[in-house]
Amino acid sequence: MDKAQDRAQDKAQFPGGPMSGLVASAVEYLVDAGQRSVLFLDIMRQRGDQYREHVAQTAPHVLQYAAELIMDGRKLDEPVNYALVRIIPPKGVEIDMKRRPFVVVDPRAGHGPGIGGFKADSEIGVAMKAGHPCYFIGFLPEPMPGQTIECIARAEALFIEKVISRHPDADGKPCVIGNCQAGWAVMILASLRPELFGPLIIAGAPLAYWAGVHGKYPMRYSGGLLGGSWLTALASDLGGGKFDGAWLVQNFENQNPSNTLWTKQYNVYSKVDTEADRYLEFERWWGGHVNLNAEEIQFIVDELFVGNNLAAGKIVMSDGRKVDLRNIRSPIVVFCSKGDNITPPQQALHWVLDCYADVDEIRAYGQTIVYTVHESVGHLGIFVSGGVAKKEHAEFSGNIDLIDVLPPGLYEATFEARGSGTLNADLATGQWIMRCEARTLDDIRAMGGNSPEDELRFAAAKRVSELNLAAYQKYVQPWIKGMVTPQMAELARNMHPLRLQYEAFSSQNPWMSVVKSAADEVEDKRKPASKDNPFLAFQEQMSKQIVHALDSWRDSQEALSEAIFLNVYGSPALQAAVGVDPNAAPSARREMTAEHRAMLDRRIAELKSKIGEGGLREAAIRALLYVGSARGMVDERSIEALRQVRRDHAGARLTLAEFKMLVREQFFMLLLDRDAALAAIPKMLPDDVNQRRGAFAAMREVLSASEDITGERAKRLKQVAGLFGVDEGGEPVSKVAPFDPQARAS
CATH class of the missing domain: 3.40.50.1820 (Alpha/Beta hydrolase fold, catalytic domain)
Structure with a gap:
């Protein structure tokens, strides 16, 4: 019997107009919801068992490939x-x-x-x-x-x-x-x-x-609000010298409580017939927590996230x-x-x-x-x-x-x-x-960023972190390390809430065997509610209300966290107390080193001395860069056309590394002295007009691969044609046109 016949039979059992249809829909929904609840709990059982199997492996991973x-x-x-x-x-x-x-x-x-x-x-x-x-x-x-x-x-x-x-x-x-x-x-x-x-x-x-903008991305405030990295050191000490990666996963989950507490599970419950495999696949990775040494996580927090x-x-x-x-x-x-x-x-x-x-x-x-x-x-x-x-x-x-x-x-x-x-x-x-x-x-910069005042706030938070960590390491850490045994550290890891949620629903829980039996029975008698069931629509609406409430709560907490951070660490008194100079620029851009400047000067002199060197290949690449740069973009079709030209070109093939070096040298020559670089092109070309025609045709092919050659590119191509001794159609002219800086396109 199909679903339509089931609904017809249910309505026949409740004659009497619209109210009877509502009752039939309610019965249909209650049966469906009860079955989904059992199947959902069984998916949680599978998730728990999968977790236990995964963590028991020596080298667990979620790679699909051998x-x-x-x-x-x-x-x-x-x-x-x-x-x-x-x-x-x-x-x-x-x-x-x-x-x-x-x-x-x-x-x-x-x-x-x-x-x-x-x-x-x-x-x-x-x-x-x-x-x-x-x-x-x-x-x-x-x-x-x-x-x-x-x-x-x-x-x-x-x-x-x-x-x-x-x-x-x-x-x-x-x-x-x-x-x-x-x-x-x-x-x-x-x-x-x-x-x-x-x-x-x-x-x-x-x-x-x-970096960030006000009103968004509050995770960057976490270090300052927690007083710095001393809590990281404490967590590592309580772990016997290891930091439990489950705390990092917890940080991810805290950023989106509506998904963590509701949406992720509700999506499985509401689509229990189709979502199990996708959900279990992701949870196998999400629950595969790993540990870090104390030295590793301290470097990450001190040098990167806070520092x-x-x-x-x-x-x-x-x-x-x-x-x-x-x-x-x-x-x-x-x-x-x-x-x-x-x-x-x-x-x-x-x-x-x-x-x-x-x-x-x-x-x-x-x-x-x-x-x-x-x-x-x-x-x-x-x-x-x-x-x-x-x-x-x-x-x-x-x-x-x-x-x-x-x-x-x-x-x-x-x-x-x-x-x-x-x-x-x-x-x-x-x-x-x-x-x-x-x-x-x-x-x-148009994406937004910190003001100088914000940079001072983060600099103050960094300094507070350093002071708190030093105090913890001197006065508290020796006591913690002396008290924590390996057994205590292992128990603390096993009792982490993220791990417990997997263990609690695994087959280790004797009640879950009842769930498995009930799920096997439900699968044989599964009767999903029809998509137009009004109680399903009500369920969806309730879910949206729950998500909205959790998102509103998150937004209010994030706004409060930002306000606390900005006001506490923006205090001139606090900044002065921890030694932050309000006139300093904490993340000011670094200047180029003297060593790099000297190396750059040598490289510039070398490139300028080589502007007149090279043959047809160097001249063609130089001309191609000159014309193509007017567009301000590179399209994959142009590169593929260039690949085909390279592949079909007779003579010695360049490796990709050699071709890259050639492109860069010609690019920098144009950048350093464009007039001289263009003026040198005619002297680099062979006397054979057919070779020059072939190179110019190849340039046209590459330049027109992604769009028609118009505007500034057309002007530059015409100028290059003169340097190559051909007209715009690639036909030879009486003589090569010398380069005229006054006529150069801007």
Whole structure:
């Protein structure tokens, strides 16, 4: 009997007009709600059992892919609980061993490893689909004795060296993806060992920890409101020298109480017939809590979240080297979202403002920075959303070589859906077309940020943290360490509320065996309510009211927290008491070092001396950059057209690294002395008119790949045609037109 017949039968049992229909709907809803309640409790039982099985494993993870262990960090001279594995491509996925490998570094933010390969549509999945070999750096639940953040950085350097050695013919160094907490770790390592890295993709990673705007993102106030990092030290001491990652997960959950306390569970309850698998898959990762050594978490909190020392260049390694993000030589792709209340765009991007005065200074360091800001996805969605993987991450993977050869500067990556009317759609690799559009630092400033008064407040909070931590370490810590036994520390971890919620509903609870039996019976007699049942609509409305109430409570608490922080740490008396100079600029931009200035002067002199050197290839790239720069963006179709020209061009092929160097040199020559660089082009060209015609035709093909050549680009192309001794159609003219600076397009 189908659902319609059931409803007809129910109504027949309650004759008498509209009221009888309402009664029938009520009975139908009560049966459905009772069955859903039983099935929901059974899903909670499955979640608890899954949790127990997961934490019992030696190396738990949520990778969907098979993996081969390449290096075990526990066996290094400085042992760490990290490991490098090679992802084994699934059947039907072809890998090109000459393409640069991808290395995904998972965040150790309280959860277990695997989120970068959580599903087919993931960072690993789309990179393999694009033909790249993939590796994964994950970790075990327990840290090694004495393990520090610096030890982990050295281990990850060895891992990346191993990947490089396994791919000697790859067309470029590995692309490394750092998610969330792994993002800042990758940036630290790349600043210390820049020679190891190809492009970096930093997703949802905080790098400027004080940055934000009033009325949003209150997590940055937490350190100051708690009196600093002394509580971190206390939690580690109560854990017997280990910090329980469940507290970090708790911090995530506290940011969205409506989801934590209601929406996540209600979504399963209301869609109990379809949501179980998705929910259990996510909860396997969400509940896989791991531990950190006390030294690790103290570094993270003191140096980064409270101290904000990364962008300021104040982190010093044990060998005396300073961590300076300006030392990174690989392109940096920053992926963030306005919907991320854990790492808002300001925290992801304002390090650029701390490091550089303007785009020219970014170029002076030879740096390429590409950012993209999603409009709505939340923090976890940056890593786990299938839609994000199929759009942003797929485009990054498919166009990583485009990013690698971009001239130095600041760009924003934008995405346009590919359709039937898209020009030269066959030159785009996926469902979207990626463009890298030139930006200035004002575009980042327009997102909002701190005032000088706000910077002083955070500086005061940092100083209070230092004072409180010193007092705790001197007067309290010895007593705590003396009292806490390993057994007490283990009991404290097991009694954490996040762990108890899994244990309480597992099969260890004898009452859950009754739930399992009832669920088996319900599945055989399942009778969902019809979608037009009025009581279901009432249920949905009640759910929305609960979410609204919890969100309102959160908003009021966040507003109160912000007001307390701003008023307490904005007090001139407090600032004076802790030694904060109100006339100082706590996060003032650093000046270029004398060493770098001298190196830059030498490089400028070298490039100027080489302006007249080179042949057809150098001249063509120089001319292409000159014309293309008028548009202020680079389109993936233009790069694909350029690839095809390179592939079809007779003669010795350049490697990607050699081509990148060629592009950068010609770009800087134009930047340093455009008139001289253009005037030199005719002398660099061969006498063979057919070669010049072929090069000019190739330029036209690349320039017209993404849009018609009009406006300023058309003017510049006409000028270049004269330098090449051809007309605008590529036909030879009587003689090469000399360069005339007065006629140069502006």
